[in-house]
Amino acid sequence: MGKYLYLWEIDRTKIPVDAKERGVGFSMLMEMVKDDIKKGITKDWGAFAGEHNGYSVVEGTELEIINQVQKYTPFVYFKTYPIASVAQVDEMIKALNK
Numbered sequence: 748m749g750k751y752l753y754l755w756e757i758d759r760t761k762i763p764v765d766a767k768e769r770g771v772g773f774s775m776l777m778e779m780v781k782d783d784i785k786k787g788i789t790k791d792w793g794a795f796a797g798e799h800n801g802y803s804v805v806e807g808t809e810l811e812i813i814n815q816v817q818k819y820t821p822f823v824y825f826k827t828y829p830i831a832s833v834a835q836v837d838e839m840i841k842a843l844n845k
Contacts, residue, residue: 756800
């Protein structure tokens with residue numbers, strides 16, 4: 748199971764002009780985020796203040812990650828980066844010193 752950093756951005760062309768409609772849409776997205784946190788896939792999540800983007804730290808298999816991202820399509824775009832742990836970087840350093 749891997750750990751990944753998502754940089755996410757809401758598709759602004761899909762944001763309603765009406766504030767109440769926006770509130771309904773954002774509430775639905777936040778319920779999905781909370782569900783992913785409950786399931787243990789999302790470990791950390793945040794929105795950049797004043798922006799329509801943010802980050803998530805997630806853990807899972809490649810298939811779990813692909814399925815999670817698809818739930819948010821077409822409203823949110825993701826850039827996904829695999830993360831190496833301290834232990835993994837230490838192993839890389841040990842291999843350099845052999």
